Amino acid sequence: MKIAFNKFSGFYSENKEKILLNLERVLNTGEYIRANEIQILETKISKLCNRKFALTTSSCTNAIFLALKTIDIKPSDEIILPSFSYIASLSPILMCNAKPVFVDISPETLTLDFDLIKKAITPNTKAVIFVQLFGCSQDLSELKSFLKEKNIILIEDAAQALGSKVNNLNGGEQGDLSCISFDPTKIISAFGTGGVVLTNNQAYYDKLTKLIHHGRNQNGEFEILGYNSKISELNASIINLQLENLDSILERNNNIANQYFAELSNNKNIKILKPNSNQFSTYHKFVIQTRDRNELRKHLNNNGIETKIHYSTLLHEQKLLKSFEFKTHNLQNSEYAKEKVLSLPIYPNLTKEEISYICNLINNY
Numbered sequence: 021m022k023i024a025f026n027k028f029s030g031f032y033s034e035n036k037e038k039i040l041l042n043l044e045r046v047l048n049t050g051e052y053i054r055a056n057e058i059q060i061l062e063t064k065i066s067k068l069c070n071r072k073f074a075l076t077t078s079s080c081t082n083a084i085f086l087a088l089k090t091i092d093i094k095p096s097d098e099i100i101l102p103s104f105s106y107i108a109s110l111s112p113i114l115m116c117n118a119k120p121v122f123v124d125i126s127p128e129t130l131t132l133d134f135d136l137i138k139k140a141i142t143p144n145t146k147a148v149i150f151v152q153l154f155g156c157s158q159d160l161s162e163l164k165s166f167l168k169e170k171n172i173i174l175i176e177d178a179a180q181a182l183g184s185k186v187n188n189l190n191g192g193e194q195g196d197l198s199c200i201s202f203d204p205t206k207i208i209s210a211f212g213t214g215g216v217v218l219t220n221n222q223a224y225y226d227k228l229t230k231l232i233h234h235g236r237n238q239n240g241e242f243e244i245l246g247y248n249s250k251i252s253e254l255n256a257s258i259i260n261l262q263l264e265n266l267d268s269i270l271e272r273n274n275n276i277a278n279q280y281f282a283e284l285s286n287n288k289n290i291k292i293l294k295p296n297s298n299q300f301s302t303y304h305k306f307v308i309q310t311r312d313r314n315e316l317r318k319h320l321n322n323n324g325i326e327t328k329i330h331y332s333t334l335l336h337e338q339k340l341l342k343s344f345e346f347k348t349h350n351l352q353n354s355e356y357a358k359e360k361v362l363s364l365p366i367y368p369n370l371t372k373e374e375i376s377y378i379c380n381l382i383n384n385y
């Protein structure tokens with residue numbers, strides 16, 4: 021049996037007719053950017069995430085960059101982030117010439133440890149980028165109040181968190197600015213790239229609306245230095261179609277995760293990253309941890325199963341950092357995690373037989 025890590029064409033093959041009709045409808049309008057579909061998408065996302073404002077951007081990387089521009093990040097400002105994340109949590113900081121400050125993660129959640137964030141704060145700390153990982157959200161209420169008192173801005177890298185819940189909070193609900201991704205690996209994705217910035221702050225929203233479109237204000241003047249960051253109407257219509265199916269996508273992913281949990285539950289050699297009872301995960305990724313990670317991965321690969329490692333190189337180890345100034349704190353939990361984590365295939369059309377095949381191989385290894 022051959023099992024791919026992901027099947028990006030899954031939604032298309034299951035909804036071909038609807039999608040093609042949709043694309044034709046949009047093509048016939050002759051309006052390809054910032055028209056009806058984007059308006060629908062921004063309204064849907066702001067409702068789904070319980071935010072006042074949602075503004076679409078060309079990617080989540082760009083959303084994070086524009087969020088930093090919105091809060092006027094200056095060279096030498098310090099920004100706290102985890103080292104255990106994707107490059108896109110870091111690169112926007114470097115694009116602003118600001119200084120990344122790497123802080124360790126909690127071994128239970130693999131996301132930033134609140135106490136360590138607090139210890140790493142200096143008079144130069146301007147923002148914290150909290151990365152919500154693998155389709156699960158952590159409750160940031162306490163951290164957010166702490167940062168607010170210190171005038172430090174919380175940016176939620178919720179690239180992987182759309183559709184998740186923690187307590188009564190939604191993925192993308194918690195940052196002063198939160199950023200979500202629609203790249204093809206995500207639960208809801210464009211046929212290309214796309215992102216969105218979410219906020220409840222009118223001033224931030226007003227600035228973002230200029231930044232995404234060359235700095236133009238409502239009078240048509242180019243008031244500030246801006247960018248060109250948009251999702252096409254075609255892609256917005258695809259994302260809107262998927263959002264209509266969000267509940268079913270989440271249910272299918274949760275069913276797969278539950279089968280993994282059941283079939284791997286007696287395996288003492290692996291630890292599964294599991295949501296707590298107050299969390300609802302989308303299972304953007306299904307992550308296990310094991311000491312024999314590299315060997316197990318080889319074994320699965322030899323039997324036709326593609327897996328991935330999120331993340332095998334920590335951000336502070338990336339070569340590109342050689343030419344930038346940055347600060348690191350003790351990162352022992354991040355170091356430990358990068359050696360142990362393994363992401364197994366998970367997507368709505370993964371079959372029960374395929375999951376059992378994967379679990380049997382892991383259990384009999």
Ligand SMILES: Cc1ncc(COP(=O)(O)O)c(C=O)c1O
Pocket residue numbers: 079080081082105106108109151177179180200201202203213214215
């Ligand atoms: C944690 C994290 N942040 C940011 C991004 C960037 O998203 P995009 O690909 O939409 O730029 C990703 C994408 O994989 C991500 O996983």
